[in-house]
Amino acid sequence: MADPSSYRPRPGEIPDSPGVYKFRDEHRRVIYVGKAKSLRQRLASYFQDLANLHPRTATMVTTAAAVEWTVVSTEVEALQLEYSWIKEYDPRFNVKYRDDKSYPYLAVTLNEEFPRVQVMRGAKRKGVRYFGPYGQAWAIRETVDLMLRVFPVRTCSAGVLKNHQQKGRPCLLGYIGKCSAPCVGRVTAEEHRELAEEFCDFMAGRTGTYIRRLEKQMTAAAEEMEYERAARLRDDIDALRRALEKNAVVLADATDADLMALAEDELEAAVQIFHVRGGRVRGQRGWVTDKVEAVDTAGLVEHALQQLYGEERGESVPKEVLVPALPEAADTVGQWLSERRGAQVSLRIPQRGDKKDLMETVQRNAQQALALHKTKRASDLTTRSRALEEIAEALGLDSAPLRIECFDISHFQGEDVVASMVVFEDGLPRKSEYRRFQIKGRVGDTQVWHGEGQDDVRSMHEVISRRFRRYLAEKDRTGEWIGADDPGERDGMPGTATHPSHPSHADHASHADHADHAGGPGGPATDDDGRPRRFAYPPQLVVVDGGQPQVAAARRALDELGIDDVAVCGLAKRLEEVWLPGESDPVVLPRSSEGLYLLQRVRDTAHDFAIRYQRSKRTKRIRTSPLDAVHGLGERRKQALIKHFGSVKRLRQATIEQICEVPGMGRKTAESVVAALAAAAPAAPAVNTATGEIMEENDGGSTA
Numbered sequence: 123m124a125d126p127s128s129y130r131p132r133p134g135e136i137p138d139s140p141g142v143y144k145f146r147d148e149h150r151r152v153i154y155v156g157k158a159k160s161l162r163q164r165l166a167s168y169f170q171d172l173a174n175l176h177p178r179t180a181t182m183v184t185t186a187a188a189v190e191w192t193v194v195s196t197e198v199e200a201l202q203l204e205y206s207w208i209k210e211y212d213p214r215f216n217v218k219y220r221d222d223k224s225y226p227y228l229a230v231t232l233n234e235e236f237p238r239v240q241v242m243r244g245a246k247r248k249g250v251r252y253f254g255p256y257g258q259a260w261a262i263r264e265t266v267d268l269m270l271r272v273f274p275v276r277t278c279s280a281g282v283l284k285n286h287q288q289k290g291r292p293c294l295l296g297y298i299g300k301c302s303a304p305c306v307g308r309v310t311a312e313e314h315r316e317l318a319e320e321f322c323d324f325m326a327g328r329t330g331t332y333i334r335r336l337e338k339q340m341t342a343a344a345e346e347m348e349y350e351r352a353a354r355l356r357d358d359i360d361a362l363r364r365a366l367e368k369n370a371v372v373l374a375d376a377t378d379a380d381l382m383a384l385a386e387d388e389l390e391a392a393v394q395i396f397h398v399r400g401g402r403v404r405g406q407r408g409w410v411t412d413k414v415e416a417v418d419t420a421g422l423v424e425h426a427l428q429q430l431y432g433e434e435r436g437e438s439v440p441k442e443v444l445v446p447a448l449p450e451a452a453d454t455v456g457q458w459l460s461e462r463r464g465a466q467v468s469l470r471i472p473q474r475g476d477k478k479d480l481m482e483t484v485q486r487n488a489q490q491a492l493a494l495h496k497t498k499r500a501s502d503l504t505t506r507s508r509a510l511e512e513i514a515e516a517l518g519l520d521s522a523p524l525r526i527e528c529f530d531i532s533h534f535q536g537e538d539v540v541a542s543m544v545v546f547e548d549g550l551p552r553k554s555e556y557r558r559f560q561i562k563g564r565v566g567d568t569q570v571w572h573g574e575g576q577d578d579v580r581s582m583h584e585v586i587s588r589r590f591r592r593y594l595a596e597k598d599r600t601g602e603w604i605g606a607d608d609p610g611e612r613d614g615m616p617g618t619a620t621h622p623s624h625p626s627h628a629d630h631a632s633h634a635d636h637a638d639h640a641g642g643p644g645g646p647a648t649d650d651d652g653r654p655r656r657f658a659y660p661p662q663l664v665v666v667d668g669g670q671p672q673v674a675a676a677r678r679a680l681d682e683l684g685i686d687d688v689a690v691c692g693l694a695k696r697l698e699e700v701w702l703p704g705e706s707d708p709v710v711l712p713r714s715s716e717g718l719y720l721l722q723r724v725r726d727t728a729h730d731f732a733i734r735y736q737r738s739k740r741t742k743r744i745r746t747s748p749l750d751a752v753h754g755l756g757e758r759r760k761q762a763l764i765k766h767f768g769s770v771k772r773l774r775q776a777t778i779e780q781i782c783e784v785p786g787m788g789r790k791t792a793e794s795v796v797a798a799l800a801a802a803a804p805a806a807p808a809v810n811t812a813t814g815e816i817m818e819e820n821d822g823g824s825t826a
Contacts, residue, residue: 126183130169138162141193142203144211145186149597149659152211154182154415157200159451161191176416182215197454198461205428212554217391217411217425227254227405228262230275230322235311236283236304237318239266239275246433253325254397254405270300272336272358273321276314277301324362326399326437333362377401379442380430381477383484384422385492389413392492393426396484399440408491424449431462439463444472444481505716506549512717513663516700516709519689523663524548528724529589529676530667531561531581532732538739541585542732545661546724558735559585579671586664586679593660594683660688667725669694669708670701677703693725751798752791759786763795774799 141161145154158164168189172180194200208216229242233249241262246252256262266277276283278293278301286293286305296303304314324332336359343352381396390412397405409426417425423445431439439462449455452469459467472478510522526546533539539561545552561581664680666672673692680688691709692701698718699708711718748770749760766784767773773781773795781792 129188136162140200143191146188148187154213154215155207157204179416198458205432227252255407268361271361274302275318378440380440381444381484383488385488394488410495419447442468509716509720525661526663527661528665528728530728530732531578532736540736542728544728579675582672583675583679586676663689666692668692673701752794
């Protein structure tokens with residue numbers, strides 16, 4: 123526990139201007155981000171008698187080891203920078219709302235040549251128009267099914283679209299009139315896009331004008347005695363009205379607004395948002411949060427507004443936002459919302475009428491959400507606490523292991539050897555810190571073994587060494603070892619322990635094959651600015667998937683690096699025994715033990731994570747084409763070659779002159795292609811296992 127006076131800025135050092143500040147812990151991780159109209163006044167409030175601070179604030183300032191600030195010109199800039207830093211650093215003491223479920227959206231992919239209507243979850247993509255969120259995916263599908271009669275927009279995947287373009291005939295929806303069949307040219311790309319835009323307009327609430335237009339067309343068709351067309355228009359109008367009935371009118375003046383309500387207690391808060399468009403509730407979502415900082419209702423509203431609209435632009439930000447309490451800097455937040463919409467946004471508390479009545483409904487939803495969350499979490503918190511205490515007692519630890527890292531090795535018949543690292547904090551998975559490794563058979567500069575074969579013990583030694591060598595390197599870079607003359611001999615460790623001359627090969631989920639360098643010295647994920655770094659934070663307990671040999675290898679790797687404050691254990695699958703270093707007998711936890719359940723979950727998560735990575739690498743290796751060996755041949759020209767010749771088999775039979783006919787292919791590259799295909803042995807022919815017949819290679823494609 124740090125003394126706040128040890129890092130308190132000197133008098134007069136803090137500017138009296140708007141800005142954003144960061145508190146860091148001893149590992150240089152950003153643990154809290156805040157903004158202030160006056161940095162001097164706000165930061166001074168943290169450095170006072172701890173007895174006068176809120177307990178959560180006191181915990182934060184005693185956990186911190188440094189404070190930094192950035193001056194901005196306006197309060198709106200401070201609001202935007204605070205949101206960006208909270209998203210980037212993920213500070214542990216900031217309020218962070220988390221969705222109580224993954225909500226589905228109705229999405230229209232306007233960024234494609236033929237826009238597609240589909241159900242989407244997860245992060246929003248650029249160029250896609252979203253409507254919702256909805257409570258259930260089936261509700262979206264029912265609405266879309268009704269509206270496709272009037273707006274026959276494409277709903278098929280890119281693969282299905284391409285398949286029917288090649289076949290020259292539409293799918294079933296095209297035959298029954300629920301798709302305009304752009305795949306076969308029934309409509310042009312411009313006509314299909316116009317359909318998609320009309321669909322979006324209708325979903326955005328501009329319904330009355332469109333229905334009145336259809337009614338006029340129906341009347342005109344009836345007067346001209348085109349009764350079949352009039353009947354079809356009548357059915358279209360009925361379909362649209364049934365779709366509208368699924369969203370009851372709640373505000374008679376066709377209001378576009380978001381209504382936000384909060385329910386809170388001393389420890390947690392729940393927020394519910396109703397999205398009202400055209401006077402109808404078009405979507406609903408809810409969040410919950412732990413109140414890890416001293417914050418009132420107005421502060422919770424401000425945090426919720428930041429999270430709700432931080433990534434939104436244009437019409438996604440409504441004209442009106444109704445809240446239960448105005449943020450402290452309401453004018454600043456309102457100006458920020460207006461900038462994101464590109465037009466004036468009204469931020470206010472409803473006082474009377476339909477909007478106040480609807481706000482009460484949203485409030486009841488928030489109260490029910492908080493009650494349900496507390497009912498679920500009460501037993502969860504108790505169970506996790508008991509599990510961590512049982513693990514600490516069984517392993518003889520001084521305190522409960524709040525951060526557990528588990529490692530597993532996976533391979534396929536000795537090939538594609540990989541490892542996984544999963545992280546559990548406070549008994550819950552922290553997926554953003556999962557890591558994947560390619561086993562290279564190297565530790566530092568020394569090749570300790572060949573990466574082939576099934577030596578899980580040596581693989582475990584390597585991966586533990588690489589993970590903690592990176593931790594020591596990060597610790598050295600951030601200056602936690604102060605006063606040592608030789609950086610290579612700090613804490614009595616040789617220079618190679620903290621300054622490896624070769625970067626390790628830890629893999630990140632988004633850069634699975636060559637991700638080490640992103641976390642290495644100078645890499646973008648290891649800046650000294652507090653961003654979440656790969657290996658900068660040590661665990662209290664390392665769990666390995668295996669028995670005594672794997673545990674011994676992990677302990678030996680830590681001892682070689684001089685790390686003696688991290689406990690190690692292994693969980694063997696056969697009898698679920700817990701092995702400790704240097705012990706000839708395992709620790710046997712009761713089958714009903716919550717501690718054993720948690721260890722099993724950690725181990726199984728690491729195992730699944732490693733298996734998925736290993737399979738993806740094996741699949742990638744199997745799908746490797748001889749064209750991959752051609753230097754300078756990019757993916758686009760590979761596809762052009764396959765498209766031109768139809769398959770690798772036909773390409774192998776082509777001459778250099780025929781290859782040169784492909785756009786973008788020069789003679790030198792064509793010669794390289796011919797040489798690469800000649801050097802690569804063709805794949806063995808497929809065999810029909812039922813008849814024994816040797817089957818010819820499919821000319822439609824190749825995996826050679």
